[in-house]
Every structure is written in C-alpha cells, then in structure tokens.
Amino acid sequence: MRxxxxxxxxxxxxxxxxxxLLHRNGIDSIVLERQSRDHVQGRVRAGLLEWSTVELxxxxxxxxxxxxxxxxxxxxxxxxxxxxxRIDLHGLTGRSVLVYGQTEIQKDLADARAIxxxxxxWEASDVALESWDTSHPHVSFTHRGARHEVxxxxxxxxxxxxxISRISVPHDRRSQYERAYPFGWLGVLADVPPLNDxxxxxxxxxxxxxxxxxxxxxxxxxxxCALEDSVEQWPDDRFWAELYRRLPACFARxxxxxxxxxxxxxxxRSFVVEPMRFGRLFLxxxxxxxxxxxxxxxxxxxAADVRLLSxxxxxxxxxxxxxxxxxxxxxxxxxxxxxxxxxWWYTTLMHRCSDDPFARRLxxxxxxxxxxxxxxxxxxxxxxxxxxxxxxxxxRSKPEQA
Ligand code: RFL
Ligand code: PHB
Numbered sequence: 263m264r265x266x267x268x269x270x271x272x273x274x275x276x277x278x279x280x281x282x283l284l285h286r287n288g289i290d291s292i293v294l295e296r297q298s299r300d301h302v303q304g305r306v307r308a309g310l311l312e313w314s315t316v317e318l319x320x321x322x323x324x325x326x327x328x329x330x331x332x333x334x335x336x337x338x339x340x341x342x343x344x345x346x347x348r349i350d351l352h353g354l355t356g357r358s359v360l361v362y363g364q365t366e367i368q369k370d371l372a373d374a375r376a377i378x379x380x381x382x383x384w385e386a387s388d389v390a391l392e393s394w395d396t397s398h399p400h401v402s403f404t405h406r407g408a409r410h411e412v413x414x415x416x417x418x419x420x421x422x423x424x425x426i427s428r429i430s431v432p433h434d435r436r437s438q439y440e441r442a443y444p445f446g447w448l449g450v451l452a453d454v455p456p457l458n459d460x461x462x463x464x465x466x467x468x469x470x471x472x473x474x475x476x477x478x479x480x481x482x483x484x485x486x487c488a489l490e491d492s493v494e495q496w497p498d499d500r501f502w503a504e505l506y507r508r509l510p511a512c513f514a515r516x517x518x519x520x521x522x523x524x525x526x527x528x529x530x531r532s533f534v535v536e537p538m539r540f541g542r543l544f545l546x547x548x549x550x551x552x553x554x555x556x557x558x559x560x561x562x563x564x565a566a567d568v569r570l571l572s573x574x575x576x577x578x579x580x581x582x583x584x585x586x587x588x589x590x591x592x593x594x595x596x597x598x599x600x601x602x603x604x605x606w607w608y609t610t611l612m613h614r615c616s617d618d619p620f621a622r623r624l625x626x627x628x629x630x631x632x633x634x635x636x637x638x639x640x641x642x643x644x645x646x647x648x649x650x651x652x653x654x655x656x657x658r659s660k661p662e663q664a
Pocket of ligand 1: 275
C-alpha cells in the first residue's frame with residue numbers, strides 16, 4: 263500500500279494548485295482525478311483572476327506564462343437601458359484583475375506536476391474515502407483495472423460540486439445552503455477580437471449579456487437564456503443576433519462575429535456546505551461552494567481556500583501546530599459568504615429576474631446610483647477585485663459606549 267502525507271481528490275485548479283504548493287514546501291501528495299488530462303484541460307470555464315490568485319499562482323511557481331500572456335484590466339463597464347458606467351477598479355481600490363483562462367492555468371499546473379510522474383493519477387475511477395474521521399485516513403481507487411489503496415495523514419476534497427468527498431460525510435454532520443436561479447448562461451468562445459479592451463456587463467430588458475475575452479484574438483461572450491434551452495436551439499447566427507440586440511449601439515458596432523469554437527449552457531446556482539472540515543477531510547473550492555458565474559468568483563474562491571489550507575498544512579508539518587488547520591473552515595467560510603453575497607447581488611442586479619416592472623425600476627435606479635455615486639461604485643469595485651483574507655476575529659471592534 264502506498265502512503266503519502268496528503269491525498270487530494272480531483273485535479274481541477276484546486277487540487278493541482280494545492281499539490282503544487284505542498285510540493286514546493288516539501289510535502290508529499292497524490293492527486294486522484296476521475297477524468298483524463300485532456301478532458302480536464304478542455305473544459306472552458308473561468309477567465310478572470312483576482313490579484314491574490316495571481317500572487318498565489320506565482321508563489322506556486324507557475325506564474326511565468328500567465329504574466330507574459332495575461333491581460334491586466336483596470337476597469338469594467340456596465341451598460342443599462344438609459345445609462346452607462348465605467349467602474350475604475352484600479353482608481354477605486356488600487357488593484358486590478360488579470361484575464362487568463364482556466365484552461366491555461368490547468369495546463370501550467372499539470373505541466374508543473376508532471377515533473378513527478380506519480381503525483382497525479384488521471385482516470386482514477388471509483389475513488390472512495392475511508393476513516394477520514396480518524397488519524398489514519400485512507401483512500402482507494404481503481405486504475406487500469408487494478409484496485410489501489412493509499413494511506414495518508416489528510417484528505418483534501420477538491421472534487422467539485424459533483425464529487426464524492428462532500429457526500430462521503432453523513433447528512434447529519436453537514437448543513438447545506440442553496441439557491442437556484444430561474445435562468446442560465448449561454449456561453450460562446452470564438453476566435454474574433456473582443457469588442458472592447460475591457461469587459462462589458464449589460465443589463466437589457468431581453469436579458470443579461472457579458473462581453474469577456476481570453477486574449478486579444480479570442481472572445482468569450484455570454485447571454486442570459488432560459489434554463490430549459492439547449493445548445494442546438496442556439497445556432498451561431500441566432501446567438502450573434504441576440505447578443506447584438508442586447509448591446510448599446512456604441513459597443514454593438516464594434517462586434518466582430520465568427521464561428522463558435524465552444525458553446526455551452528450553464529445553470530446558475532449558489533451553494534455552501536458548512537463546515538468545510540470533517541475530521542481529517544478538508545473540502546476545497548467547488549466541492550464546498552458554488553457561486554453564479556457573474557463577478558467571476560468561483561475559481562478565485564477555490565484559490566483562496568487552497569491558500570488557507572496549504573499554509574495550514576505547511577505549519578503543521580514544519581512546527582506540528584494545528585492552529586491554522588483548526589481555523590481553516592471558519593476563515594474560509596467568512597470569505598465564502600462575502601463572495602456569495604456579492605455574486606447573488608450582482609446576479610439580481612444585472613439579470614432579467616422576473617416580469618415585475620417594479621423590480622425592473624429598482625434595478626435601473628440602483629445602476630444609476632452606481633453610475634453617479636463613488637461610494638456605490640467603490641463597494642462594487644472592492645468586491646469585484648476580491649476581498650482580503652481577514653479572519654472573523656479581525657472584524658471591526660464595537661464602538662465604546664458613552
Ligand atoms: P473543478 O474545476 O470542478 O474540479 C474538480 C475536479 O474533480 C474531479 N472529480 C473527481 N475526481 C476523482 N473522483 C471523483 N469522484 C471525482 N468527482 C469529480 C473532476 O473531474 C474535476 O476535474 O473544481 P475546483 O478545482 O474547485 O475549481 C473550481 C472552478 O473550476 C470553478 O469555480 C470556476 O470554473 C467557476 N467559474 C469562474 N470562476 C472564476 O473565478 N472566474 C470566472 O471567470 C469564472 N467563470 C466559471 C466561469 C464556471 C463556469 N461553469 C462551471 C459553468 C464560467 C463558467 C461558464
Ligand atoms: C469569463 O470570461 O468567463 C467571465 C468573466 C467575468 C465574469 C464571468 C465570466 O464576471
């Protein structure tokens with residue numbers, strides 16, 4: 263039976279980044295991934311990194327290509343029925359964000375881990391967690407027809423929303439909080455130049471639209487669609503025509519269309535499980551929480567969890583101290599809930615959520631307020647570029663009583 267210090271389930275960004283950071287600190291791990299490397303690298307997902315995520319990837323030694331090819335963005339644009347606002351992220355917060363695709367991060371991390379050919383087991387099926395509630399957890403899996411077992415000190419559940427880590431914990435030991443939204447996002451990737459240098463978020467009466475990008479030659483566009491829609495109902499021509507209709511004229515005239523190289527529909531969901539630690543099992547990233555994609559918090563929250571957990575494991579193996587491991591769940595959830603709130607707020611602000619004209623007037627009033635009030639724009643910007651890592655204990659103290 264093989265043994266390791268940390269068994270990591272899932273080779274998405276959370277699992278690979280954790281493994282890489284542990285490796286840089288002399289801690290041994292094994293990553294067990296259900297899918298092939300090509301499959302994982304082919305999934306088109308996140309595209310926008312908070313600066314703390316950029317710094318963590320640099321700390322992991324995988325920042326070189328990202329800093330060469332990534333695009334620094336200092337602002338975003340909001341367009342709505344009778345108005346427009348540029349949110350000066352850098353001016354309002356002193357921070358920027360970086361456009362660099364999740365597919366590229368997956369490649370950079372998988373290349374870095376490939377230095378040790380035993381570090382990641384791709385196509386590991388029937389992964390099972392055992393004894394995670396004792397000091398001797400182990401994990402078993404099937405690979406190329408043979409069953410294997412790995413003994414470890416800790417298990418990191420980095421296996422996303424549909425993984426097995428969270429559901430290995432009995433129902434009565436976890437609390438789950440969930441909200442589903444009554445619409446989806448239809449996303450298209452196309453090798454056409456982006457219509458603008460910065461991202462454009464559009465609140466239109468026909469529904470939300472987002473103009474994003476992966477590079478100066480590759481655009482990523484999204485439109486709000488019905489949950490029950492299928493990709494087949496959205497041939498390229500229909501997609502481009504609908505996007506065009508939702509854009510203000512100044513942006514619409516810059517739109518270049520072309521064949522979609524990827525097209526998918528994603529449902530929108532908010533989800534949190536509490537706590538994020540069960541004995542020696544730690545949940546990380548999408549395994550513990552999901553946000554609707556507007557505001558781009560999913561990958562960034564996953565990286566924030568990895569940062570907390572890797573530092574806690576390093577402290578444990580260096581000094582035998584369990585303090586940071588014990589604080590992991592509470593500190594991660596503090597940041598998770600703030601990002602949940604922001605993602606929910608931004609979703610309800612920008613989408614057509616109902617046919618209620620009162621709700622629509624409120625949306626437009628709030629957007630006009632953001633366009634004219636520096637305080638309102640700053641609140642958006644501060645959340646968009648990513649909140650800091652202050653733990654619950656660092657919240658403002660109560661004012662003195664007179
Ligand atoms: P992942 O990426 O889902 O990886 C989990 C991995 O675990 C594997 N797995 C298993 N392995 C072994 N045994 C099992 N039983 C297993 N079950 C599952 C899976 O195959 C997979 O490889 O989770 P992770 O690592 O926590 O990373 C989370 C991010 O991928 C996710 O939050 C983001 O993609 C969300 N997201 C965005 N986040 C951002 O920060 N910025 C964005 O701009 C952004 N845009 C998006 C997004 C997600 C989207 N989706 C998912 C529809 C745009 C979209 C459209
Ligand atoms: C993306 O490029 O996929 C993206 C960017 C910004 C968002 C959401 C998604 O708010």
